[in-house]
Amino acid sequence: MAPSWDEKAIFLAALDLPPEDREAFLEGACPNAEVRERIAMLLRTLDEGVTATAPAPDTGGLLPSDPQTIGQFKVSGRLGHGGMGIVYLAHDEKLDRSVAIKVLADHLTGSEQALGRFRDEARLAASLRNPGIVQVFDFGCDRGRHYIVSEYIAGHTLKQLLANERERRSGTQTSGEYRREWRRRMSGIVGRIAEALEHSHRASVVHRDVKPSNILVDATDAPHLTDFGIAKHLAAGPPGDFTRGIGSCHYMSPEQAAVSEVRVDGRSDIFSLGVVLYEALALCRPFDGDTPEQVLHAVRTLDPVPLRTADPGIPRDLATICETALEKDPSRRYQSAMHMAADLRCFLEGKPIMARGVTMARRARRFAAANRGLFTAGAMVALVAALVLTSWLYSRSRHAALGWMSVESTPSGLWFTVHAVHPSTFEFDPVMRLSGRTPARSLKMRPGQYRVTVGTDDHGSFAEFNTLLVAPGPGNHLSLLARTPETSGDPSAPGDARRVLRATLYPTSRVVSEDMVQIEAGTFEFGWANSAIPEIGRRDIHVESFFIDRTPVSNAQYKAFVDATGHPAPQAWSDYGYEAAAPDRPVVGVTFHDAEAYARWAGKRLPTALEWQAAARGPDRRRYPWGHDYDPARSAEPHAPDVVLEQSWDPRVLYDLYARHAVSVFADDGQAHPAGLRLMFGPLRECTGSFEPSLEGALIVGRAWTDSPVTTDMTRIYSYPHGNFSFKHGFRCAKSATPLGTPAGGTTPGSTP
Numbered sequence: 001m002a003p004s005w006d007e008k009a010i011f012l013a014a015l016d017l018p019p020e021d022r023e024a025f026l027e028g029a030c031p032n033a034e035v036r037e038r039i040a041m042l043l044r045t046l047d048e049g050v051t052a053t054a055p056a057p058d059t060g061g062l063l064p065s066d067p068q069t070i071g072q073f074k075v076s077g078r079l080g081h082g083g084m085g086i087v088y089l090a091h092d093e094k095l096d097r098s099v100a101i102k103v104l105a106d107h108l109t110g111s112e113q114a115l116g117r118f119r120d121e122a123r124l125a126a127s128l129r130n131p132g133i134v135q136v137f138d139f140g141c142d143r144g145r146h147y148i149v150s151e152y153i154a155g156h157t158l159k160q161l162l163a164n165e166r167e168r169r170s171g172t173q174t175s176g177e178y179r180r181e182w183r184r185r186m187s188g189i190v191g192r193i194a195e196a197l198e199h200s201h202r203a204s205v206v207h208r209d210v211k212p213s214n215i216l217v218d219a220t221d222a223p224h225l226t227d228f229g230i231a232k233h234l235a236a237g238p239p240g241d242f243t244r245g246i247g248s249c250h251y252m253s254p255e256q257a258a259v260s261e262v263r264v265d266g267r268s269d270i271f272s273l274g275v276v277l278y279e280a281l282a283l284c285r286p287f288d289g290d291t292p293e294q295v296l297h298a299v300r301t302l303d304p305v306p307l308r309t310a311d312p313g314i315p316r317d318l319a320t321i322c323e324t325a326l327e328k329d330p331s332r333r334y335q336s337a338m339h340m341a342a343d344l345r346c347f348l349e350g351k352p353i354m355a356r357g358v359t360m361a362r363r364a365r366r367f368a369a370a371n372r373g374l375f376t377a378g379a380m381v382a383l384v385a386a387l388v389l390t391s392w393l394y395s396r397s398r399h400a401a402l403g404w405m406s407v408e409s410t411p412s413g414l415w416f417t418v419h420a421v422h423p424s425t426f427e428f429d430p431v432m433r434l435s436g437r438t439p440a441r442s443l444k445m446r447p448g449q450y451r452v453t454v455g456t457d458d459h460g461s462f463a464e465f466n467t468l469l470v471a472p473g474p475g476n477h478l479s480l481l482a483r484t485p486e487t488s489g490d491p492s493a494p495g496d497a498r499r500v501l502r503a504t505l506y507p508t509s510r511v512v513s514e515d516m517v518q519i520e521a522g523t524f525e526f527g528w529a530n531s532a533i534p535e536i537g538r539r540d541i542h543v544e545s546f547f548i549d550r551t552p553v554s555n556a557q558y559k560a561f562v563d564a565t566g567h568p569a570p571q572a573w574s575d576y577g578y579e580a581a582a583p584d585r586p587v588v589g590v591t592f593h594d595a596e597a598y599a600r601w602a603g604k605r606l607p608t609a610l611e612w613q614a615a616a617r618g619p620d621r622r623r624y625p626w627g628h629d630y631d632p633a634r635s636a637e638p639h640a641p642d643v644v645l646e647q648s649w650d651p652r653v654l655y656d657l658y659a660r661h662a663v664s665v666f667a668d669d670g671q672a673h674p675a676g677l678r679l680m681f682g683p684l685r686e687c688t689g690s691f692e693p694s695l696e697g698a699l700i701v702g703r704a705w706t707d708s709p710v711t712t713d714m715t716r717i718y719s720y721p722h723g724n725f726s727f728k729h730g731f732r733c734a735k736s737a738t739p740l741g742t743p744a745g746g747t748t749p750g751s752t753p
Contacts, residue, residue, distance in 0.1 A: 517675045
């Protein structure tokens, strides 16, 4: 039902409120600004209100206009006065007792609504019989004065007790024992008021204005609830009878302070009593503000500072009782005042309480509901921060998983290209490539194998690197340095040869001589015959044009490299002497990194496993010059199928076997390769520039004296750890006919034709 706007009723309701609460009440109760201002002006003409029942009578404060007697009662002094009237201390001549008489103000006696409210207050209070409620004895009218006679409580209001305690604590330091006794005293007072409210609620009477000034504490420390002036009998109103905004704003429940009209019940009094308990324990109100609007907003939406934050000495159970009473949602509060009283009694007796504390999750949900705008903004900020943090962590983890490489040259400003080698097919990945100008420092790339080419703009001179980024992170930074022949002879720093790779920029015409053979670009049938290597199937592979040495690198050629650069010599030369190796025999006992270092010094590189097999096949890429299988009858050292293969694990014996089986790199092996390549199929295997990451080894091709000439054909391939060496492995060098990725006569990589 829509409310009817009764200006006099609104005025009377506001008049009965404390002055500080009237503005908020009028804001919601008046239909427009004109009515609100008119009522406010009338209220300003009246004195500020005080409590309806005060404990300290001023017997000398009677005015000439005050009555000497009211009915059978002899007036002895004023207890207080307010907008609704004056409260006198009087003596009941018949029953010989002191009473408090509340007389309706003269200017309200003509208002039927004011008289109705005054009469309702008397009837509701008189219907209640409880030690914790100030008893009403009589209601009457004497010489035009309407009055209520009630029990006189000699003592102080709880409001005065709290004010005195604040003053005491501000001036002196109180002991922990004193504070504990104060908490127990306040818990007992609030517990007995809760019992009084339970009696009131069972009679369907909601007080609606529970606050410290309406609680009188007598000389025995027994509390008494008074002032039922705005109390409501729930059964008296029709179903659509709602009440809004009546009560003192600091002690209102959220449903009383709500913007929309809501029905209140006994749980509203429980919230107000929770506010009283909070103030009694913390000596400050839980909801405050500079204006009534701010206070009501706090009541509706904000959580108070937790009691144990305000005073860490407050027991957890007592704080839980208060928090439960102060729940914004009535369904989460104590559902009856008796439950609150029982928990307070259990606390005083040291027994477990029924209430459970507010969890952090519920505090967060309540804060979010009360501060939707702030929470939304905070959530957006948190989301952005999470995205930034996630992106940063991803970037950091990605960078931590990448290898670091630098490319430099002397002179600087040369172009360079970087091509990744596919870890399974050993072909160049068309996607993983980049180009630029030297110097390029701290390039971040995933661990694996790469071909790096550095050259001049006219393509006349270039250097090639077969690089391995084995471990990620800046601590494993790999530096590539391309130098001209005039500046490339300085030795590498000791222990740094594997991290700083130096290559020589040689013109192709100077490197390529009668000692190298050009293999034209073309396609050949390719496939491995070894289960240790990932099976990629037999398929056609395209190989760009390249040059390859006619013979493996000899001991004499490798010694020239060692003498020119200071690179460590093979261990076998120190153990068994260089002369034992014989200058023209293929060099052995070098690692993959040693072989690559020699090739870079010579302006070359190791051939890939694909290039080596393409070269071994000769001009006809569909078959080997001697057929698919090795023909021992055409070998310089024919072996019978039942030959006993010589091998040993002893290094000295292996080196002796190498000396017996190895022949000069210039010897005729009897294979008559069409291109004139020598020793492609024995008696030593050869290390290539291809790298197998899962086995962490270089790919080895060909045949050693330990391999059967009957069962070992050209598709046989092995993997050997890149940091190890063997007396059964040699190597030969190769060089691209044109820089990788640039056709003959093409443009600088990365530029526009």
